[in-house]
Amino acid sequence: MxxxxxxxxxxxxxxxxxxxxxxxxxxxxxxxxxxxxSTETEIGSYRVKLVTQNRKEYDDQKLYETLADPEVWRMVSKTDSAKVASLTKLNVISEEVISHTFAVKTVTLLQVDKK
The missing domain is CATH 1.20.5 (Single alpha-helices involved in coiled-coils or other helix-helix interfaces)
Structure with a gap:
């Protein structure tokens, strides 16, 4: 062992x-x-591509204050962007109601593929 x-x-x-x-x-x-x-280029036998994404980063306190229903807050528990997005898509939470509870963060992803 x-x-x-x-x-x-x-x-x-x-x-x-x-x-x-x-x-x-x-x-x-x-x-x-x-x-x-450049956001896309070829270097030797590789293709390099930069992909920009926006990610929401929620303010726990603001979201908690906005989601006064304890049942909904319990579903969210600790702020998890994927869970909040799912609840929004399912119309459990309205995007308009929580629009002030997050900031949008831009993230650049790097993809490298072989030709």
Missing amino acids: EKKVQHYYRLKMKQKEMEKELTELRQEILAYCSEQG
């Missing part, structure tokens, strides 16, 4: 190193694309 724990520990350390390296490479690629003024 000690060998398994040791192996697990080593893999977790490798994972941390890889995540750090991926973050650094991602930042460099994003900076390159920004310098080029």
Whole structure:
């Protein structure tokens, strides 16, 4: 069992190193694309594409105050954007009622595909 724990520990350390390296490479690629003024480009045999998404980040207190019905709040529990979006799509919550409870955050995703 000690060998398994040791192996697990080593893999977790490798994972941390890889995540750090991926973050650094991602930042460099994003900076390159920004310098080029491009959201889609080909570099060697790879196609690089930047996809912009908007994500809502809810203010827990404002949302709680707005959703006075404890049954609805219990469904949401801790603010989870996916749950709130689902409840909105199901018309349990009106988008208009909660429009002041979130800020829209723009996130850029990096996609790299081999040609």
